[in-house]
Amino acid sequence: MTTNREATYELLRRQGMTKVFGNPGSNELQFLKDFPEDFHYILGLHEGAVMAMADGYAQASGEIPLVSLHSAAGTGTSMGVLANTVQSKSPVVVLSGQQLRDMVGQEIMVSSTNAAQLPQPLTKFSAEPLSANDVVRTMAHAIHLAGMHPKGPAHISVPHDDWDRPVDENTQLTIGRTVQDAMSLAPAQLEELAALLDSAASPVLVLGPEVDATHANDSAVVLSEQLGAPVWIAPSPARCPFPTDHPHFAGLLPANVRDISGLLSKHDLVLVVGAPVFRYHHDKPGAYLGEGTRLIHLSQDPDELARAPFGDAYLAPVADTLSALAARVQKRTDTAVPARTIPAPRTDRPDRMHPDTVFRAIQDLGPEDLIHVVESTSTAESFWSHVKLRSQGSFYSAAAGGLGFGLPAAVGIQLAQPERRVVAEIGDGSANFGITGLWSAARHQLPVVFVIFRNETYGALVNFGRRLDTLGTPSFELPGIDFVAIAKGYGVRAESATTEAELRDALARAFSAHEPVLIEAFTYFE
Numbered sequence: 001m002t003t004n005r006e007a008t009y010e011l012l013r014r015q016g017m018t019k020v021f022g023n024p025g026s027n028e029l030q031f032l033k034d035f036p037e038d039f040h041y042i043l044g045l046h047e048g049a050v051m052a053m054a055d056g057y058a059q060a061s062g063e064i065p066l067v068s069l070h071s072a073a074g075t076g077t078s079m080g081v082l083a084n085t086v087q088s089k090s091p092v093v094v095l096s097g098q099q100l101r102d103m104v105g106q107e108i109m110v111s112s113t114n115a116a117q118l119p120q121p122l123t124k125f126s127a128e129p130l131s132a133n134d135v136v137r138t139m140a141h142a143i144h145l146a147g148m149h150p151k152g153p154a155h156i157s158v159p160h161d162d163w164d165r166p167v168d169e170n171t172q173l174t175i176g177r178t179v180q181d182a183m184s185l186a187p188a189q190l191e192e193l194a195a196l197l198d199s200a201a202s203p204v205l206v207l208g209p210e211v212d213a214t215h216a217n218d219s220a221v222v223l224s225e226q227l228g229a230p231v232w233i234a235p236s237p238a239r240c241p242f243p244t245d246h247p248h249f250a251g252l253l254p255a256n257v258r259d260i261s262g263l264l265s266k267h268d269l270v271l272v273v274g275a276p277v278f279r280y281h282h283d284k285p286g287a288y289l290g291e292g293t294r295l296i297h298l299s300q301d302p303d304e305l306a307r308a309p310f311g312d313a314y315l316a317p318v319a320d321t322l323s324a325l326a327a328r329v330q331k332r333t334d335t336a337v338p339a340r341t342i343p344a345p346r347t348d349r350p351d352r353m354h355p356d357t358v359f360r361a362i363q364d365l366g367p368e369d370l371i372h373v374v375e376s377t378s379t380a381e382s383f384w385s386h387v388k389l390r391s392q393g394s395f396y397s398a399a400a401g402g403l404g405f406g407l408p409a410a411v412g413i414q415l416a417q418p419e420r421r422v423v424a425e426i427g428d429g430s431a432n433f434g435i436t437g438l439w440s441a442a443r444h445q446l447p448v449v450f451v452i453f454r455n456e457t458y459g460a461l462v463n464f465g466r467r468l469d470t471l472g473t474p475s476f477e478l479p480g481i482d483f484v485a486i487a488k489g490y491g492v493r494a495e496s497a498t499t500e501a502e503l504r505d506a507l508a509r510a511f512s513a514h515e516p517v518l519i520e521a522f523t524y525f526e
């Protein structure tokens, strides 16, 4: 007799899903008992950290991790981070443990009535099988949907007494299925697009996270070189789709209507690839686009295309289309890309560094293919000015701006990329939302270098307050948080640095260590 548990592990194994990130409760033990040896369970101490580790792992590995959470409270706790997972299109399958099938209706302890509704509308799919006989198929349904474009989180809630129930004779058919995602652009559409690019006087590319997620960075480079086109990164970036030291790299588009329109209106054709049009953040209204400019939008996410307020769109696979276009367009010699201007680094104070100093030191001392996981909100300009991101998969950030992603995501990313080093550049405010990720890094000896920007305030909110003219809010100062002590408490080696010399020494030690290290960098906010 095969049980739902055995059949589910077989399904997960066939789908390459042997990484389980979790935080368990009494409802989860039936699923986790006799945990197979070829599976790997990564315990997180808080569901936000569990979700962020899994999300980072999904993004950096291309696999679909399983996230095992406790009933309503555990699943609910993960949902802040889950908001990012939706926007980053990370394929994760969340499995919530449910109370005994026959007793959920009585709302006994740790039952979750309306469990399928709980994480909606954040998930692509959410279900609790209507019978124990439908557990394996529902799990397969969640996995296949999570992994198809647009990828994203799927949720399933399973009563714990289902796991020991036998499966029927058809379950093997379900376990053995493959489901492939194979849409492509028609040849005539490709010709049409290439002709548009060839006939544009001054084309420009705007690239989004899907370019990096589909490993299409090199094709984007070839296309931009063929066209002689500058390349912008779409606003509010969660990944880096283009080498930032390439002469065609123009920078990050500002996150407001008027400034984007101003920058893009210098061109007659804008090709946006693998990004929403656009993730504005700041309110600076205006015309979306200048009159002489046409925008073409290419994405593998139908909703992204349908909801955009302007531009003509093609539903197409990002990587294939970029490489086909790069091979098809004519080589241009009539276009020139102006060099990007990078502001000079600002000076330090006697007992505190400017963030420029910190990013430059990391740039100088980290390895060439260093992976940056960034959640330091007021220092974005400093980061993009002083850090060079050269290869695919070198940058990750909270895709919905939800804090609590960065620190634990760095742990999941390091697990997915053992050959590369990961630095987590985290604000002292943001760090607290995912701090328990430190323990998981220590537990698995994952050599992430955590750099905490200790400016002792919610800097971004001070900036927003200035912009929005909201004087008189309560104080957002954060004095007195000792990250060295906190890190040591979780088993992570830590030291603080107030000067560039101290910081460089600390970074050199950290990058040669084979364990996680936290550096508390005292910075100032102005």
Ligand code: TZD
Pocket (backbone or CB within 6 Å): 080, 375, 376, 377, 378, 379, 401, 402, 403, 404, 426, 427, 428, 429, 430, 431, 433, 455, 457, 458, 459, 460, 461
């Ligand atoms: N809660 C969550 C989960 N996500 C959020 N984005 C916020 C609250 C609001 N928020 C921001 O958008 S930025 C920020 C908050 C509280 C301050 C972050 O402070 P920090 O970085 O110390 O990490 P800076 O550089 O000092 O801004």
Ligand code: CA
Pocket (backbone or CB within 6 Å): 427, 428, 429, 453, 454, 455, 456, 457, 458, 459
């Ligand atoms: Ca701060």
